[in-house]
Amino acid sequence: MTLSRRDFLGLSSGGLFLSACQLTPPQYPALKRARVIVVGGGFGGLNVAKAIKRLAPECPVTLIDRDLSYTRCLGSNLVIGGFASEQSLQQDLPSPLAAKNITFQVGEVVRVSHNPSRLHLADGQTLPFDRLILSPGIDFRWDQVPGMEESLSGQIPHAYKGGQAGLLAYQIKHMRQGGTLIITAPQNPYRCPPGPYERASLVAAYFKQHNPKAKILILDAKSRFSKQKAFTAAWDRYYPDMIEWISYETEGEMDHVDAPKRTVHMAFNRFRADVLNVIPPQKAGRLGEQLGLTDASGWCDVDPMTFESRRHPRIHVIGDAATIGPMPKSAFAAQAQARACAVAVIQSLLGRPPLEPRLINHCYSFIDQQHAISITGVYGFKAGSQELITLSQGETPPGALGETEAAEAQGWYQLILEQTFG
Ligand SMILES: Cc1cc2nc3c(=O)[nH]c(=O)nc-3n(C[C@H](O)[C@H](O)[C@H](O)COP(=O)(O)OP(=O)(O)OC[C@H]3O[C@@H](n4cnc5c(N)ncnc54)[C@H](O)[C@@H]3O)c2cc1C
Known part of the structure; x- marks a missing residue:
């Protein structure tokens, strides 16, 4: 079977993302020339950088974070309850990215300028970009x-x-x-x-x-x-x-x-x-405000079809910092948004219309080490509109506190850590 890039991207925006990534896509000069910068080495940032590289290996991607390592919140309640060590939350950033051919740079992003588009770091460096994707997390009010x-x-x-x-x-x-x-x-x-x-x-x-x-x-x-x-x-x-x-x-x-x-x-x-x-x-990470991307709610206002800011074209925001319809703010949601955003950015670099994403969030909570509960939501667009809505939702019934869910939660933790930081 021959797979056009359009088919390939179409597959990728849905649940077939991973299987689509097993296939080798054709190469596009427009992607080879593109300068894509991702800010944030957390769940949103790492997953979007990796997804772009998987879909378009020829596309140069740089990821910037203010630190050389990332401290996870995911799993931190297990540390607080004494079931895991604090050290287990630390993730190294440079080596896994180098292995995926993603350039890593340490720096504090402080502003952007337009025409031409440039990213400015606190140390005075400037970096030109064609598409900027931000996943700066949260700040406190x-x-x-x-x-x-x-x-x-x-x-x-x-x-x-x-x-x-x-x-x-x-x-x-x-x-x-x-x-x-x-x-x-x-x-x-x-x-x-x-x-x-x-x-x-x-x-x-x-x-x-x-x-x-x-x-x-x-x-x-x-x-x-x-x-x-x-x-x-x-x-x-x-x-x-x-x-x-x-x-x-x-x-x-x-x-x-x-x-x-x-x-x-x-x-x-x-x-x-x-x-x-x-x-x-809480509110969006300070960077959202610094770049003029937040609205009165304090969160970044984006088009949920493409994650592009409604305030600045060619800047996309994903993860906790953005309002993505009714989706909750979680690592699972940030990863789902990252994959859909990668597709949207590539479509846009190729001058093609966006593909409608279908997004999922699934979130486990431990009751103790042996028992967990979960909630799942599926999100899509209201027919004929740009509005992202909850299509279906389900959660563990109160009487069904299963050990199976704890085992599934452990399995999911390992999977997302491997996919994000591996
Ligand atoms: C106690 C707790 C438990 C949780 N458990 C779960 C769970 O079980 N399941 C789940 O799915 N989610 C869970 N989460 C939520 C999850 O941690 C977040 O949703 C996820 O981290 C969001 O990813 P992000 O990429 O948006 O932001 P982050 O992971 O916070 O990453 C933001 C990154 O951006 C960098 N950055 C910010 N500003 C700048 C700048 N100006 N310049 C350079 N770098 C910058 C930061 O250094 C950071 O590395 C939990 C959260 C908490 C607090």
């Missing part, structure tokens, strides 16, 4: 947590972005017997919607063994949360009386945090913690 600021997170960790999982794990391990861990969960949208509740579950698994009278209080800015029925059923079964979830409806909004006293003041009450984990409200 410290201004929305009175009493807290970035510098205090050394004592009151968020553990929601690079490098604090070990610190929170240490504090939990050294908490007094019968003490209280408070986790504050932010308003939507934010990175990994089930993250705070998986964290509570895994810490409860630790407390059950080492600090059985300890309590976990979740002070939530929301009135419901992801996989709520399955989490609640699991907590009743495995951690009765240990985890208490307090919704926005019960205690109102957070007023302020008294950091020295580790006390959270809500509208109607105050709660004192032995260990305090404030997960602040």
Whole structure:
């Protein structure tokens, strides 16, 4: 069978991405000349750089990150619960990229200029580009947590972005017997919607063994949360009386945090913690704002068909930083978007119309090492429109906390780590 590049890309935008990649595509001079730069060595950035290289090996791709290594959040709740080491979250960036013929450069991207399109690094270097793909992750809205600021997170960790999982794990391990861990969960949208509740579950698994009278209080800015029925059923079964979830409806909004006293003041009450984990409200990584790509919501506004910014042509944004219809912000979603974005960028470099992507998110949460729950969403375009909608969704039923799902979750972790960092 002869496969045209158009057929090839068509296959690639759907679930046949991997099988399509086994075939050798034809070479195109337009792709050979293209200068594609990816910013961000996380789940979105690495996967889009690799997908472009797989689809168009002739296309030169440079990936820039501010660091030589990447600290994963995926799997960090296992570290916080004492089930994995902090070191296991570290991923080396340069060698896997070199193996895929992707140029890696360390640098802090600070701005872009147009006509001609150039990327500017903090050290003064400039790099010309034809297509720029950003996956800069998230930043915190410290201004929305009175009493807290970035510098205090050394004592009151968020553990929601690079490098604090070990610190929170240490504090939990050294908490007094019968003490209280408070986790504050932010308003939507934010990175990994089930993250705070998986964290509570895994810490409860630790407390059950080492600090059985300890309590976990979740002070939530929301009135419901992801996989709520399955989490609640699991907590009743495995951690009765240990985890208490307090919704926005019960205690109102957070007023302020008294950091020295580790006390959270809500509208109607105050709660004192032995260990305090404030997960602040979030917005796109600062780069989105610096490049003028964010809207009033604080997230990057993109066309979900191509991931191209609605504010700047030829700049695409994927992963947590972007609003991609109703898709949640997860590593799985970032990888799915990365693959679809690779197809969109190649189509556009070839002067061809976009191909409609079908996107999937599947997200596991551990209850303990033996039990996990999951949620799946399939996203596509409303007929005849540019609007990305949820086509179908499903989650673990509350009564079905399976060991099978924990094994599947482990298998998926290994697969995405291999595909992203291998
Ligand atoms: C506790 C927790 C548990 C999670 N568990 C799961 C899970 O089970 N499953 C799942 O699918 N997802 C999970 N996630 C979510 C997942 O970690 C994120 O969705 C994913 O990392 C998003 O990828 P990204 O590429 O958008 O951003 P990131 O992975 O944050 O990568 C951003 C990269 O951009 C770089 N960067 C930013 N700005 C610049 C700049 N100006 N110049 C140069 N480089 C820059 C940063 O250094 C970083 O390397 C979890 C998250 C948390 C917090």
